Amino acid sequence: MTEDGRFDSRLAIALQESFAAPEMRETVAALELVLERSARRRRRRRVVLPAAIAAAVLATVGIVPWALGLFDDQRPTRNVETAAAPIVGEVWRRDVTGGGQKGWQGTWTLLLKPDGALVLSMPPGLRGVGTDGNSWRIEGSTLRVDAFVGGPCSDLPPGTYAWRRSGGALVLSVVQDTCQARAAVFDGPWSAVGANR
């Protein structure tokens, strides 16, 4: 047998013997699961398509009068309470140090936009951690944020922080946050950088 032949056969034998196919009873169980999942998806399609059409019709019916200005008296609800107004629309900055989270250490900026969007900028070395679509909400002296739910805080509830103004700074103290990464960023004093309303 040639060198190549020996190599091929060694590879084939290793693969054949190391990776067993599922047993017949497992295959039969898998077939049942597949048929169930397929049937469920077919049913969902039957329900979702008409619902999507209905939603599109409703959206059109709702949007047209709004576009024509018929609902001018209905203002969008905002996340900001009067008492919280001073921290909204302001850009805050915080230098995160320690915590043993390399890449997360550095300067972060935070902006709570009046429309409820939360904008964070992160240290330049940190990639792949987005905050698109994240939001904030203030209830009394508590700030609720859902930053990083699409990344390291996925499947975790939003974090809640007590907020207060201290001199020119915004001080956030963790009330409840099961996401360590988010707590490491938010918990502490933030200094004002400027307004961005």
Place this chain on the structure above:
Amino acid sequence: MGQDASTSDAEAFAWFFTAEYGQVVRVLTVVLHERPAAEDLAQEAFVRLHLHWAKVSRYDRPEVWVRRVALNLAFSYRRREYRRRTLEAVATWPEVEPEWNPRVDHDDVIAAIRTLKPRERALIALFHMEDRPLDEVSDVLGMTPGAAKVALHRARRRLARRLTDTEVTP
């Protein structure tokens, strides 16, 4: 009449599933190193096959279609998992080594295969484990036969270097 057609379709699908499911799971296990994920993604590929069975069953080689779907799902899963693990590692959680439990002891060969990229592992699994001809392998992976041959040659050369320091050609 319609009832008969759908019964025979269901039977044909069941036969096809019984013949191919195990092989697809094996190929995905080589690519992913994770048996549960391989089973889950193989099942997802077969769900999609079932939804399109009326059309795909008329193809010359529906087994190529289901492998292509399964491997695309596996490659996406790998990318997602890689991103998630990178983020988690950065955010203080330790990186978890994927599960790897080969049944028989071929540690050196399996360890060498693990060093390959997912697409190369798929090539090796389809060509050496499933014994599929190169044109079919290239069809599954959406490559030209020439590109598949070159990629397979490189993967084999890398494996050979790790295992025996010997040059091989496909």
